[in-house]
Amino acid sequence: MKFFDSKQQAVVDFVPLKPGKVGIYVCGPTVQSAPHVGHLRSAVAFDIVARWLRIGHGYEVKLVRNVTDIDDKILVNAQNLGKDWRELAVEVEAGFNQVYDSLGAGVAHSPHATEHIGGMIGVIERLIERGHAYQAENGTANVFFDTASHPAYGELTNQKLENMEGEAIGGGRRAAHDFALWKSAKPGEPETASWDSPWGKGRPGWHIECSAMTLAELGEAFDIHGGGLDLRFPHHENELAQSRAAGFEFANHWMHNGLVTVSGQKMSKSLGNGVSVEELFELGNPAAVRYWLASAHYRSSLDYSPTSLAEAVSALGRIVNFVRRASEVAEVSVTEMPHEFVEAMDSDFSVPVALGVLHDTVRVGNSALDAGDKDAVAAALGSVVRMADVLGLDLTSNEKVATAETIELIEGLIAKRNQARADKDYAQADLVRAELTAMGITIEDQAGKTVWMWSN
RNA sequence: GGUGGAGUGGCUGAGCGGCCCAAAGCAGCAGCCUGCAAAGCUGUAAAACCACGGGUUCAAAUCCCGUCUCCACCUCCA
Incomplete structure (x- = not known):
């Protein structure tokens, strides 16, 4: 089978790294607020990928979708709502899971960023040792990735550093495209939102989370990394740079799903x-x-x-x-x-x-x-x-799920209508049908019987 | 400025050198079925001249060049 590898920008033949097994990592949501349609599209897209690899090819597929449960926006939203950020994260995640499950796009492996802080620190230390990251020179705990030290930077999105727009240099950052691996705790932030590290209290940058979680769940090399097209840059580019600079093979292939639009x-x-x-x-x-x-x-x-x-x-x-x-x-x-x-x-x-x-x-x-x-x-x-x-299409979704009383009521009405039909009292029969329609029920007259189902 | 993607019938949306006088679904029309419907089957219309203009080829929606329009990314975002 073949698919489009968005790093190679070409359709490639797919061969798993390990015979018979496929590891897929998909970027999941930051649980800051309720899911929207875009999240669903991504979830369904990669669910179908995993299903096909399993059902169509018999691979043993491990599909991992992470949960980013520590992030600036979670902290801000929690504060605005006057609740503990952890509580908000748990609530929002439950909402996501409910929707994912209802769509049949639930996932067995969903690592949480907050459970992998140690692993992230490990990767960062490795990057510093190898000369690809540095602690801010302004005395904070900030640690940045040194993009200049990694010539391949930009390989995922085919961009050159000098052509890219960058952030303002500040906070101890040496170059505009260097990005945060570890973010120093700031005054006013909840104590619970920072962790100890060799560089001081703080929390991980967004990108390092995925590098650490892929490593923990799928190892140094895995088959497919997926996510929405909007994550290609900077998120995936940075993930790739970190993991490669740290000496890991990382994703063999990349897949990106298109975005959901409204009026284009x-x-x-x-x-x-x-x-x-x-x-x-x-x-x-x-x-x-x-x-x-x-x-x-x-x-x-x-x-x-x-x-x-x-x-x-x-x-x-x-x-x-x-x-x-x-x-x-x-x-x-x-x-x-x-x-x-x-x-x-x-x-x-x-x-x-x-x-x-x-x-x-x-x-x-x-x-x-x-x-x-x-x-x-x-x-x-x-x-x-x-x-x-x-x-993954559920064909039973409008099956006759109803209480015994409701079923009895419906079947009573159908019997009543059929009696009216037998009596050729069609006005009466149509009245009963209208009643059923109003209840949200569609009926079908078949040879010798009438079946019903929920409309829609 | 850089990097990608897209423009196909009324709508959604495939196809990406010959099987395309362009799939499938939705919507429309006619017939069959039905008391009437619903569901289903059969048939079927419209200028789909495949954004536009050139070119390559025996052959182009599909390749090349140019033009126009739109979208995404280069800041958080699936």
């Missing part, structure tokens, strides 16, 4: 055009949201609009409907995935193409249903279920 513009906190997760879930169930998030290639930008989400709801509904109908006449059998699907996934995770194949299979299956060809139905069903599994 990047969705971000700073622009204030964020669409909340709640808003999304009002328009579609989690499976439909996932479908939508996957509906554009992971490297393209994905433009948000209520309409595009509504289309995802309909498109997914088509798949769900097929599986529901097919399941009534056939068992899910273990079936091969269509070649076209496999090829699509193998060529840079072309999910949009894969979805096209999935829909083609659904249409074939629907035709088989109409023709009463049970073998063909079973084949299509098995195939669709497997493909949906690869993409």
